[in-house]
Amino acid sequence: MIRKDVLLRNAAQALNTAGIEDPRREARLLLGWASRRDFSQLLGMDVVDDEAEARFEIALARRVAREPMAFITGEAGFWTLDLEVSADTLIPRGDSEALIEALLEVKPDRNSVTSVLDLGTGTGCLLLAALSEYKAAFGLGVDLEPGAAALAARNAHRNGFAGRSSFFAGSWNSALNGRFDVVLSNPPYIETADVAALMPEVAVYEPARALDGGPDGLNAYRVICAALPNLLTKEGCAVLEMGIGQIDDVAAIGLEFGLVEVLRHRDLGGIPRALVLRSAQGGGK
Incomplete structure (x- = not known):
């Protein structure tokens, strides 16, 4: 278990170093995906369990390598569609x-x-x-x-x-x-x-x-x-x-x-x- 704020802060620093714009937002998006929670649910979290943390760290490494977010999550929105x-x-x-x-x-x-x-x-x-x-x-x-x-x-x-x-x-x-x-x-x-x-x-x-x-x-x-x-x-x-x-x-x-x-x-x-x-x-x- 790890505190959410610590995980997000460290992730944002890594993303910023990698040259990614708006690293705090990207870190939150990755954590929401890794923990399978929407934004409101993410706000209510204080700690991240081990399974979600492991999934998050793998996704973070991919994003730091500049792999697109959509390829990491496997999804993208377009018009009114979920693709x-x-x-x-x-x-x-x-x-x-x-x-x-x-x-x-x-x-x-x-x-x-x-x-x-x-x-x-x-x-x-x-x-x-x-x-x-x-x-x-x-x-x-x-x-x-x-x-x-x-x-x-x-x-x-x-x-x-x-x-x-x-x-x-x-x-x-x-x-x-x-x-x-x-x-x-x-x-x-x-x-x-x-x-x-x-x-x-x-x-x-x-x-x-x-x-x-x-x-x-x-x-x-x-x-x-x-x-x-x-x-x-x-x-x-x-x-x-x-x-x-x-x-x-x-x-x-x-x-x-x-x-x-x-x-x-x-x-x-x-x-x-x-x-x-x-x-x-x-x-x-």
Whole structure:
């Protein structure tokens, strides 16, 4: 048994030395997870039992090594969802919720969407968030990594969408039959030369294939935009995520393939994060 305040103080010092922002908060989050208590229950604790302390110390060592909190706990929140995460995928980020906000802006009628495709589905966060808003829709998620496709399928089951979704492993160049009312994608968009300089939580622990967008960061958009005219229904739209300063370039790539800009949407930090495109001539039936 050890006093909670002593454990948290020592942990915060270790996290601070490791260069982690807000070390006191991180220490409390780790202890809450290790002791299986929520914040209010944690406040009422004076001592930590041996089992929780051992679990905490293992988790603390991982966090001091800059492993992301979500990989330690195995969970992350996105939109209204509770998701399992793993090293097979990127951790869902709040910035990506801008894509769902943009989609709701251009498709306010919740009955107007019956089919959704998510390219590079990862945890399935974007697809499942869209299904949570469009109750009549069925979703298809594609990811190059089989482990990611399996993870997304588990998240669909976890959140009650298993009957309205399907996932498979394959490349964006794979033949996809049919057209979709909505195509979502958060593709790799970091320039190759910049990947190694990202914060350790990202550069060391998250999969490089989901980060590296090629020399200019735009390789994936060229592939996606080339495919979109054959993937969208007549009134369909694509909602793409991009990094800082990329939105004009992505819009220009879209124009090369007959796609016109419908909307730009900023994330909570004010960065243009989501671009909505549609076919200039309309898609299929």
